[in-house]
Amino acid sequence: MASSCATMAQPKTISSINLLFMYVLLICLGGRIATMAAATGDYENGNEHVGVCYGLLGNNLPSPPEAIQLIRSKGIRKVRLYDPDAGVLNALRNTGIQVNVGVSNDDLKRLAEDLDFAKDWVQRHILAYLPEVDFRYITVGNEVFGTTAEVHAQYVGPAMGHVYDAISSAGLQGKIMVTTAVHMAVMGTSYPPSAGSFSDRAAPFMRPVVKFLVDTGAPLMLNVYPYFTYKGMRQNLPYALFTANSDVVYDGQLRYRNLFDAMVDSVYSALERYGAGQVRIVVSESGWPSGGENDGFSTIENARTYNQNLVRHVAQGTPKRPGTPIETYIFALFNENQKTPQGTENHFGLFYPNMVPVYPIDFS
The missing domain is CATH 1.10.287 (Helix Hairpins)
Structure with missing residues (x-):
């Protein structure tokens, strides 16, 4: 120079x-x-709408400070944690990364029944790290309905209420939002997207959750996996990978070229049927595995294609919400060798445990 x-x-x-x-x-x-x-890396130029899910189900993962530095170096500004791990939260201090921290499904019953326990949980896992950690959401339970965790489903609504009360007691209501993460198992109808509705079986679970979100202004966390839908149907891979070059689904005035949008909009339709069209959806998980099965589509190339297109797409919104960016968390940061069942679940990572990329991806 x-x-x-x-x-x-x-x-x-x-x-x-x-x-x-x-x-x-x-x-x-x-x-x-x-x-x-x-x-300084591309942190300041990162995609403000895209985060990453940072799981810890591996016995060969890098230390939390190393993992958080990797996240920062790639321009990722948001991270979802499934548990309030002290090592990870300490590594997040003063990084400016926005944090979506989870409540374990195993804690739901006690949180629902004991307000003092909820206040203690918030004190130990939230207040102890303020203001150095930028908490945005507390996600009370993950995929409780429609999984083996459904025994806890009755506790989700009351647990959310107690966590919210504890947050409010600390003067943090409106600054940290309380929500829960669901997946498409809550849906009774999802096609076409305009016909989307929650199932009758899910109604006792979803109605109090949705009312809580309306009352507090919090978003619904939704785990969205076109991969699993494609795996079940084996039809139109380009539609699942964001690579279709023409409209695939015609739904009244709405047109869909990718399955991701169709899935999200079906849930927006279900919320509207509950009178909750104002509730925003945050995609708390989405991704594609790079291996684990010899099926021809769980491949590195398809994983790269899906996740790269996802990063580029979410700023556009969906046909029902055009121009409204979709806050989205890619699953997952690392391949985790202790996730079960063994197979594709161990191959959703963007990085190997040694922090080498599984495939190149641009987060900007």
Whole structure:
């Protein structure tokens, strides 16, 4: 940079010297600023709508400080945690990363029945890290309905209420939102998207959850996996991977070229049927496995295609909510060798445990 500045043509007058000096100084400062920005990585240029799910079900994962530094270096500004792990929360101090922290399904019953326990949970896992950790959401339970965790489903609504009360007691209502994460098992109808509705069996679970979200202004966390839908139907892989080059689904005035949008919009339709169209959806998980089964579509190339297109797409919104970006968390940061059942569940990571990328992806 200095040599390029030194080779500028020599000025011929005093006034031109001053003008040229200012011009050269601006050029050099601009180059210096660009160099400094490059040196800090692409964190400031990251996609503000995209985060990553950071799970810990592996016995060979890097330390939390190493993992958080990796997240920052890739320009990722949001992270979802499934448990309030102290090592991870300490590593997140003063990073500026927005945190979506989970409540274990095993804690739901006690949180629902004991407000003092909820206040203690908030004190130990939230207040103890403020203001250095930027908490945005507390996700009370993950995929409780429609899984083996459904024995806890009756406790989700009351647990959310007690956690919210504890947050409010600390004066943090509106700053940290309380929600829960569901998946498509709550749906009775999802096709076409405009016909989306929650199932009758899910209604006792979903109605109090949705009412709580309406009352508090919090979003619904939704785990969205076109991969599993495609796996079940084996039809139209481009539609699942965001690579269809023409409309696939015609739903009244709405047109769909990708399955992700159709799934999200079906849940928006279900919320509207509950009179809760104002509730925002945050996609708390979405991804595609890079291996684990010899099925021809759980591949590195398909995983890269899906996740790269997902990063690029979410800022556009969906046909029902055009122009409204979808806050989305990619599942997952690492391949986790202790996830069960063994197979594709161990191959959703963007990175191997040694922090080498499974495939290249641009988060900007």
